[in-house]
Amino acid sequence: MSEKNPQPVRAEVGVVLVAAGSGQRLGQGIPKARVLCGGRTLLEHSLESVVASGVAASVVVVLPAGDGVLSAVVDRAGRRAAGVGTVRITGVAGGATRAASVRAGLDALPPSAAVVLVHDAARALTPSSVFQRVVAAVLAGAPAVIPVLPVVDTVKVVTGDVVTATPDRAALRAVQTPQGFDARALRAAHASATASDLGVTDDAMLLEAQGATVHVVEGDALAFKVTTPLDLVIAEAVLAGRHAGTSAGTSPETSPAALPGISAGTPPEI
């Protein structure tokens, strides 16, 4: 990784890396985390980006139950990290929904983790700077922090085949991970989630339901979620760009002017 680590590994920061999804939309018939990209699994790429960010002392990887290939990836990464002595990497079996998988990861994190990042393994190429912005904002006191990008498309609310509303695009943001939380607040939100919350697509939704204030920091185009075959083509091109040292593998600074209320690297006012 070319990015430097401007802050030391934080003993109080833990990461739940969720990788237990089926990856049906990629259409390869294997769990998405096992799909190869640039010759390595998506899980290897995402674990590398978590460790390279230097933000956490412990990482729990949530895996499809009984997946020997991915367990071996985690074991290998765990042994390598233990050799360096900075990060503790372990694996745990996930659940039927993303929320259930996050809960399994939370249960496996050391209780000393006062700050938790929840990250999609499918966002395999997330730059270190995104992890660092999120952690900085939580350490500055925000109970919940999410990285976001402006929405470039016009978004419609549709019922059946009829448009019922057009939200103001300027107020919309596309949400990424890692999402960062005060660990106690996140555990409480998961503990009080009801059956109707099982389908939540991110953890910030659970805290919003509890009335917590969720802050935003600047995301990054490279933190995109590998979901479709086209995403995989893009990820391959990014990795090839990195390998060749071209701009395809780097992340141009997004103009702060394009992100009202968000400035890179600055924790939100809380």
Ligand code: C5P
């Ligand atoms: O399905 P979706 O794209 O929202 O998944 C986002 C992340 O959540 C992926 O990294 C996936 O592996 C993970 N996930 C999980 N357990 C599930 C479903 C999704 O860990 N049951």
